Amino acid sequence: xxxxxxxxxxxxxxxxxxxxxxxxxxxxxxxxxxxx
Amino acid sequence: xxxxxxxxxxxxxxxxxxxxxxxxxxxxxxxxxxxxxxxxxxxxxxxxxxxxxxxxxxxxxxxxxxxxxxxxxxxxxxxxxxxxxxxxxxxxxxxxxxxxxxxxxxxxxxxxxxxxxxxxxxxxxxxxxxxxxxxxxxxxxxxxxxxxxxxxxxxxxxxxxxxxxxxxxxxxxxxxxxxxxxxxxxxxxxxxxxxxxxxxxxxxxxxxxxxxxxxxxxxxxxxxxxxxxxxxxxxxxxxxxxxxxxxxxxxxxxxxxxxxxxxxxxxxxxxxxxxxxxxxxxxxxxxxxxxxxxxxxxxxxxxxxxxxxxxxxxxxxxxxxxxxxxxxxxxxxxxxxxxxxxxxxxxxxxxxxxxxxxxx
Numbered sequence: 001x002x003x004x005x006x007x008x009x010x011x012x013x014x015x016x017x018x019x020x021x022x023x024x025x026x027x028x029x030x031x032x033x034x035x036x
Numbered sequence: 037x038x039x040x041x042x043x044x045x046x047x048x049x050x051x052x053x054x055x056x057x058x059x060x061x062x063x064x065x066x067x068x069x070x071x072x073x074x075x076x077x078x079x080x081x082x083x084x085x086x087x088x089x090x091x092x093x094x095x096x097x098x099x100x101x102x103x104x105x106x107x108x109x110x111x112x113x114x115x116x117x118x119x120x121x122x123x124x125x126x127x128x129x130x131x132x133x134x135x136x137x138x139x140x141x142x143x144x145x146x147x148x149x150x151x152x153x154x155x156x157x158x159x160x161x162x163x164x165x166x167x168x169x170x171x172x173x174x175x176x177x178x179x180x181x182x183x184x185x186x187x188x189x190x191x192x193x194x195x196x197x198x199x200x201x202x203x204x205x206x207x208x209x210x211x212x213x214x215x216x217x218x219x220x221x222x223x224x225x226x227x228x229x230x231x232x233x234x235x236x237x238x239x240x241x242x243x244x245x246x247x248x249x250x251x252x253x254x255x256x257x258x259x260x261x262x263x264x265x266x267x268x269x270x271x272x273x274x275x276x277x278x279x280x281x282x283x284x285x286x287x288x289x290x291x292x293x294x295x296x297x298x299x300x301x302x303x304x305x306x307x308x309x310x311x312x313x314x315x316x317x318x319x320x321x322x323x324x325x326x327x328x329x330x331x332x333x334x335x336x337x338x339x340x341x342x343x344x345x346x347x348x349x350x351x352x353x354x355x356x357x358x359x360x361x362x363x364x365x366x367x368x369x370x371x372x373x374x375x376x377x378x379x380x381x382x383x384x385x386x387x388x389x390x391x392x393x394x395x396x
Contacts, residue, residue: 005366008383012320015362016355023355027347030080 040083042284043091047081049290055081056095056291058361060298064103065305065364066318067259068240069096069266072325074291076353083287090282091291096238097270098288099295103263106303112260114211117253120218121225121261122268125239128229129269136234150333153235154326160245161322167192167249168315175312175386187389188254188311195252212253212261224250238266238273241322248315255311305364308371313387317360324356 005011038049055077059070071092078088107113139148170191178185201217208215224246232239240262247258277283306314331349335342370380371388380388 002379002381005370005381005384008381011366011381012363015359015366019357019359019362020351020355022358023351026354027080027351030082 038286038290040284040287043083043087043287045082045084045087045284047083047287051081052287052290053294055357056099056294056296057298058294058357060099060102060295060300061302061305061364062317062321062357062360063096063099063240063295064106064263064299064302065259066240066314066321066360067103067244067262067266068321069100069238069270070357071096071237072241072328073353073357076328076350077357078287080350080354083284086280086282087284090277090280091284091287093270093273093277094283094285094288095291095295096266097274098292099299100263100267100270102296102299103303104260104267106300107260107263107306110256110260110303110307111211112256112306113264114209114214114253114257114261115264116207117209117212117214117221117247117251117257118261118264120207120221121243121265124222124225125229125232125243125265125269126272128226128231129233129239130229131226132230132233132235135230146336147333149235150329150336152231153329154333156231156235156242157322157326157329160242161319161326163249164245164315164322165319168312168319171312171315172383172386175310176383179386185310185386187256190248190311192249194249198250199252209253212251212257214252216251221251232269238269240266241318241325244318248311255314256306259306259314302364305368308389309367310387310389313367316387317363320363321356321360324352324359328353328356 004014037046039046055074059074062068062073063070074092074095075088078091079085083091104113136145136149139145167190171189174189174191175185198220199214199216201220203217203219205218206215207218207221228239228243228246231242243262243265244258247253247261248255253261328349331345331352335345367384367387370384374380374385374388374390
């Protein structure tokens with residue numbers, strides 16, 4: 001936790017990667033049953 | 037899976053509650069309706085575009101009321117400022133819609149809309165982020181020197197220029213502690229209204245920076261006051277969409293179940309942070325929204341052959357919702373740790389209000 005949060009920009013990057021991962025997972029789940 | 041009979045769609049109800057909750061947190065914290073995040077999310081859940089827009093607008097009206105009540109309790113609303121802006125905003129929205137109609141007539145509405153979104157949001161992002169970084173550095177310096185720290189620090193000189201505008205009537209906004217010409221407030225309402233009407237959004241992400249950098253209100257007051265505007269614009273949008281039959285009220289109720297708690301959480305969270313922390317979240321929101329609009333713009337300019345870019349835009353927009361929510365939750369968690377004298381990162385400390393009761 002300390003290592004992750006020590007630098008603001010690194011912390012922002014980690015949150016961004018986690019969020020985009022979650023969002024991609026939701027989108028791919030949607031793509032299984034629909035066409036975009 | 038829940039059967040939404042009006043929309044003719046089957047979708048998991050918990051996803052709607054979850055979306056309402058996350059967007060509620062973000063909306064209550066930075067003073068936006070969150071339409072630019074909710075509509076793509078609802079489309080991903082299977083709702084048709086027109087229905088997504090109607091459900092989104094109706095839920096924004098309900099959520100706006102919850103956030104407004106909370107911000108009123110926190111003393112973050114300047115009613116003089118809010119009510120002075122309402123007429124200008126409504127007039128501006130109507131003119132913005134007409135302007136969009138003009139571009140539609142020329143057959144350029146998509147390109148004009150996306151280009152305007154990208155240019156406007158990118159400009160706001162660059163200015164907000166650079167100003168917030170300066171304010172953050174100033175707060176860090178104040179903390180190092182052991183000086184008493186106030187809740188709001190801005191480094192922009194724009195408000196002083198606009199407050200010096202000598203055209204009567206001059207309005208005294210007691211809560212915002214601003215003395216400014218009524219015409220400046222009305223002009224801010226009209227311009228932000230035109231942009232909101234043209235872009236088809238509530239306009240919170242334009243109005244909050246405008247209230248901070250042009251009128252000179254503190255970020256907390258700008259957020260609370262903007263939410264009052266959102267109640268009016270969202271209420272009008274809700275009425276219009278309901279008449280058109282674009283609203284599935286069961287879906288709205290599910291979203292409001294989450295938003296009721298999220299909006300209160302987001303509004304209360306503002307009491308734990310100083311102005312620049314809210315502006316950081318706003319700046320990141322603008323950056324991701326710019327990316328979300330730039331991808332489909334490239335697709336349109338390329339002749340519509342790059343559909344992957346539209347899919348990526350949806351992923352970025354959904355990701356934005358998660359990212360902003362996680363950042364706000366992290367700030368609240370750090371504030372909780374700081375109050376218990378536990379370790380928190382050095383950069384966060386100046387952004388937190390340690391004595392929440394005193395700050396209120």
